[in-house]
Amino acid sequence: MRPILLILLARSGLASVPTANIIVFYASSGAYANSSNALFLGKFWANHLSNKLLTSPGWPFNATIEFFDTMSNTGRVSAYCLSRFANKKLPNVTAVLGPFGNAVGYAVSAVAVKYNIPVVFQGVVAYATTNGIVKQLPSLTSSFFIIPSGFTFSTAIDAYMKVGVQTVFVAYLKSASFVAPTTACQAAANVAQQRGIHVLGQVAFTPTNTTDDLYQLVLTIKSLNPDAVVWCDPQTCTSASRLPYHVLPLCKRANYLPKALSLSDCVDYPLTSSLYADGLYPFISSGQAYNARCSGNDYTEDFTPYSSLFRPQTPAVFTVSTPH
Secondary structure (H helix, E strand, O other): OOOOEEEEOOOOOOOOOOEEEEEEEEOOOOOOOOOOOHHHHHHHHHHHHHHHHHHOOOOOOEEEEEEEEOOOOHHHHHHHHHHHHHOOOOOOOOEEEOOOOHHHHHHHHHHHHHHOOOEEEOOOOOOEEEOOEEEOOHHHOOEEEOOOOOHHHHHHHHHHHHOOOOEEEEEEEOEOOEOHHHHHHHHHHHHHHHOOOEEEEEEEEOOOOOHHHHHHHHHHHHHHOOOEEEEEOOHHHHOOOOHHHOHHHHHHHOOOOOOOEEEOOOOOOHHHHHHHHOOOOOOEEOOOOOOHHHHOOOOOOOOOOOOOOOOOOOOOOOOOOOOO
16 A cells, blocks of 8 residues: 655755654545545645745654544554555655544554654544553554644634624533543633633533533523633534534524534534534534645635624524424
């Protein structure tokens, strides 16, 4: 299994600069096909590194970037890593930018750790949770997960400020085995406070909470009437078992249309097609996980970067049909 693409950055006259051979994993199909844009961003990054090498005196390394399509397939990833990392005819792998998704990510780590190859994950935590205890497994000792606090929501909060948002409510899933929602929403609350926005509430719920529990939370938010709501529970868009806990049907049940609602990584997933068909997704936004200047605003619902259009000052309630 060969990488579909190999980009060689300029080496002419730079023989003394050490070379870093980096593999970037992406998925063109399967469960993780719409979860990241690593191929496009990787090419963008490769060009950036090439420019830095040629234009920045003292730039410390030259790089080759190899791209491999996981197709969201764990077996395919394992077979490729076993072959590529041991291949003596190709340059040794310096580092890996790991694929999105725990299963395929950990398949890379299991092989990379044998060669002490660093793996930097996107959207995958470099540890495991067993019986509520977080620890780093031996297979993950060369793996890392790096995300700056508030990155996903900082620009969304700035966009809220430009239109006069003064209050926000933050709610998120708290789970020992899935920490991303907690990290994202707590960062959103912190950024909002730092920008001078009043956080009316910051509430965590767990996988054991019922839909009625979450409905009561929605009623609380409705009564507070914040200018914006940030809700972090991506699994309601990616897991069929969590779909019934999606916040939008709960808002419909409460006849509540938030003035602005930002969902963390819960936009444009096939699993939510019925919610789109029911007309629940207009005006929903999602903070971007990468810079919009790279490829445009294709991670948001509307043309306004990082934030969709706000609801009217006096929005109509949801139309609830009743049987005759």
